[in-house]
Amino acid sequence: MASSFPDIGTRVHHLNCISSCPLGGKLFDGRTASLLRRGELSRHCLLIETNDGLVLADTGFGLRDVADPRSRLRAFFLLMLKPEFRVEMTAARQIERLGFSTADVRHILLSHLDFDHAGGLDDFPQAHVHMLQTERDYALRQKTWLDRQRLRPQQWSTQVNWLVHHCGGDHWYGFECVRPLTRCADEIALVPLCGHTFGHAGIAVRANEGWLLLAADAYFYHTEMDPARPRCTPGLAFYQWMMEGRRSAAAQSGATPGAVQ
Numbered sequence: 001m002a003s004s005f006p007d008i009g010t011r012v013h014h015l016n017c018i019s020s021c022p023l024g025g026k027l028f029d030g031r032t033a034s035l036l037r038r039g040e041l042s043r044h045c046l047l048i049e050t051n052d053g054l055v056l057a058d059t060g061f062g063l064r065d066v067a068d069p070r071s072r073l074r075a076f077f078l079l080m081l082k083p084e085f086r087v088e089m090t091a092a093r094q095i096e097r098l099g100f101s102t103a104d105v106r107h108i109l110l111s112h113l114d115f116d117h118a119g120g121l122d123d124f125p126q127a128h129v130h131m132l133q134t135e136r137d138y139a140l141r142q143k144t145w146l147d148r149q150r151l152r153p154q155q156w157s158t159q160v161n162w163l164v165h166h167c168g169g170d171h172w173y174g175f176e177c178v179r180p181l182t183r184c185a186d187e188i189a190l191v192p193l194c195g196h197t198f199g200h201a202g203i204a205v206r207a208n209e210g211w212l213l214l215a216a217d218a219y220f221y222h223t224e225m226d227p228a229r230p231r232c233t234p235g236l237a238f239y240q241w242m243m244e245g246r247r248s249a250a251a252q253s254g255a256t257p258g259a260v261q
Contacts, residue, residue: 010187012207013047013098017060017120018089020081028235030221038082039235043116045091046214047098048205052183053106056127057203057214059091059120062155066090073115074149083116092123107181109190111216112197113139114243115152122157130180132192133164135199138245150243167192172204173211193218197245217243 020041025032029039046057065072066085087093092102105124110131111117121129139151167176170189177189191202196217203214219225220236232240 010184010205010207011049012205012212013049015045015047015060015091015094016042016089017045017058017091017094018043018066018086018116019084020116021084022081022235024235026233028233028239030233040084041081041236044214044216046203046205046212047091047095048188048207050181050184050187052181054095054100054104055107055109055181055184055188056091056095056105056120056124057109057205058111058117058216059108059123061085061090061116062120062123063087063090063092064122065115065119065155072119072152072154074152076149077115081116090123091120109180109188109203110135110201111203111214112200113156114150114197114217115155117216118152119155121155125158125161127158127161129158129162130190131162131164132178132190132199132201133166134194135197135201136162136164138198146243165190175202177204195244196240200245 021038022028023038025035025037025039027035029041032039043060045060048055048057061083066087069078069085095102095105102124103126105127108121108124108127108129110129112135142148142151165178165180167178170177170179172189172191175191177191179185179189181188187206189204191204193200193202193215200216200218202216202218205212220240221232223231
């Protein structure tokens with residue numbers, strides 16, 4: 001049977017798979033007027049159309065998180081982040097609105113296993129799930145109190161489909177990388193960006209308009225990337241500090257300037 005996916009390169013859809021709404025307004029998102037109102041922080045995921053089916057980069061929160069958040073997520077983060085649990089914002093429902101089936105998702109690339117990036121894994125039980133080996137190994141250890149709050153085995157029913165990778169000499173714009181999908185080796189790469197977690201990775205995609213890098217939680221606020229005057233909102237700066245698994249790793253990699261969005 002001929003593929004139903006276009007043979008014209010890689011098309012990318014940008015999804016927000018359930019926003020977090022922390023109290024503090026502008027202290028977090030930089031735009032909400034009142035500090036007594038909740039801010040809005042998007043959960044950016046990518047849906048990638050390839051000749052070999054759909055590829056999802058991160059999942060955000062999933063259907064089971066929406067249905068029963070208290071059984072899957074810790075009260076600490078539910079109270080702090082107050083996710084906007086709307087079923088229509090899950091990756092599964094957004095994929096269906098685009099005219100696809102959740103069964104069309106052949107692969108999921110995970111930046112890391114935090115609860116707000118991996119919550120939708122259960123919604124795609126047939127998909128192969130790719131991540132860096134360091135991320136999988138550290139998450140399974142559940143070593144610290146914070147690990148047990150953020151890394152939730154309740155969301156990992158698809159462990160049998162996990163495929164782990166380690167870098168072996170390939171490079172992407174000066175960064176080490178691994179190309180996890182054989183049939184899309186020239187279009188998709190996992191790029192280690194350790195710091196937020198021990199095995200955190202960015203997901204690089206060569207779309208029709210050029211290379212994109214989903215940096216996930218390697219940084220939190222857009223002006224952190226301003227080379228002249230980098231800054232972050234106070235609330236997000238604190239959250240980054242609290243969550244950073246390996247602060248010394250965050251500055252280890254250097255990038256070569258290039259045509260990356």
